[in-house]
Amino acid sequence: MSGVGTPARVLDGAGVAAAICESLRPRIEDVRRAAGRPPALGLLLAGSDPGSEVYVRNKIRESEALGMRTALKRLPDSAAFGEALAVVDAFNADPGVDGILVQSPLPAGMGDDAERRIFAAIDPSKDVDGFHPENVGRLVQQTPALAPCTPAGVMELLDRCSVPLVGRRAVVIGRSDIVGKPLAMLLLHRHATVTICHSRTVDLPRVAAQADVLVAAVGRPAFVTADFVKPGATVVDVGTNTLTDRDRVTSIFGAGSKKLAAFDRRGRVLSGDVHPGVADVAGAITPVPGGVGPLTIAMLLSNTVQAAERRLGLRS
Numbered sequence: 129m130s131g132v133g134t135p136a137r138v139l140d141g142a143g144v145a146a147a148i149c150e151s152l153r154p155r156i157e158d159v160r161r162a163a164g165r166p167p168a169l170g171l172l173l174a175g176s177d178p179g180s181e182v183y184v185r186n187k188i189r190e191s192e193a194l195g196m197r198t199a200l201k202r203l204p205d206s207a208a209f210g211e212a213l214a215v216v217d218a219f220n221a222d223p224g225v226d227g228i229l230v231q232s233p234l235p236a237g238m239g240d241d242a243e244r245r246i247f248a249a250i251d252p253s254k255d256v257d258g259f260h261p262e263n264v265g266r267l268v269q270q271t272p273a274l275a276p277c278t279p280a281g282v283m284e285l286l287d288r289c290s291v292p293l294v295g296r297r298a299v300v301i302g303r304s305d306i307v308g309k310p311l312a313m314l315l316l317h318r319h320a321t322v323t324i325c326h327s328r329t330v331d332l333p334r335v336a337a338q339a340d341v342l343v344a345a346v347g348r349p350a351f352v353t354a355d356f357v358k359p360g361a362t363v364v365d366v367g368t369n370t371l372t373d374r375d376r377v378t379s380i381f382g383a384g385s386k387k388l389a390a391f392d393r394r395g396r397v398l399s400g401d402v403h404p405g406v407a408d409v410a411g412a413i414t415p416v417p418g419g420v421g422p423l424t425i426a427m428l429l430s431n432t433v434q435a436a437e438r439r440l441g442l443r444s
């Protein structure tokens with residue numbers, strides 16, 4: 129455990145993600161032997177969100193680096209919801225597709241409820257994002273399910289870095305369907321005492337400072353400051369925020385920082401939800417980038433392999 133002033137141990141998400149991917153290779157070979165082809169992921173990218181372009185490109189690159197197949201269907205910003213549904217239906221019906229991923233956000237023109245509706249249309253056995261109501265229910269009931277990738281990745285990181293959970297206090301800031309809620313459930317299943325916080329939580333820093341494991345999934349750069357953190361706590365930073373304002377970068381990271389130098393080269397940098405000053409108080413912390421992000425992709429690949437194995441009867 130570190131205390132105030134001793135820099136926190138950095139939890140190497142990229143390293144853990146690489147180890148997860150390596151461990152998938154023999155399982156991918158088993159699928160190839162049984163099916164005559166490697167596990168295959170169908171992706172739908174609707175619209176032209178720049179972040180989504182990068183995420184989808186990375187997912188395809190990492191899948192193919194492991195010898196898996198990908199099929200990308202693109203739709204324009206102007207596409208109707210029915211067109212997205214038709215892509216999902218085709219992936220559902222295709223025996224050559226094991227996993228289906230619909231990149232969010234969907235174009236605004238598809239309507240407020242489009243994401244929920246499209247996730248519910250995916251065959252649950254191919255739902256590698258774990259967002260289908262059946263998989264959400266299975267997650268809650270702790271029966272075998274494809275778990276959402278970011279929360280599952282956080283759990284892998286905590287386990288592989290030997291962070292104790294049984295009986296510990298975990299505080300998750302954020303209650304989204306894709307991160308906060310499922311992660312809280314996974315922590316609960318591991319016998320942590322879990323509190324979920326959100327924008328209406330009263331006296332958030334005081335609640336957060338009770339945590340042995342503090343997770344920030346807020347979407348606000350440097351939101352979690354040192355006063356949120358119990359000395360020695362493990363802090364997991366899920367936030368992925370792009371900063372394009374030099375003054376903001378300077379105020380968060382400091383005038384002589386590497387981030388500011390990177391900003392001056394590229395005109396933008398990534399910031400987590402956790403302020404860099406937290407590293408002086410926490411016992412362990414995940415970096416951004418190189419923390420939770422690579423794990424999310426590793427768990428997507430893991431879920432795709434798992435879906436293929438189940439469909440082939442190689443696992444229950």
Ligand code: NAP
Nearest residue numbers: 278302303304307326327345346347366367368420421424
């Ligand atoms: P989201 O759907 O926008 O949810 C954000 C949550 O933060 C909400 O529950 C919201 O509370 C809460 N919140 C917002 N402002 C708050 C405040 N002032 N005080 C307390 N809580 C506050 O976001 P998300 O999809 O969960 O993503 C969260 C972050 O993780 C984003 O930066 C996202 O880019 C990142 N992310 C990263 C990965 C990865 O692979 N690294 C994957 C997914 C997401 P209310 O519910 O009350 O509004």
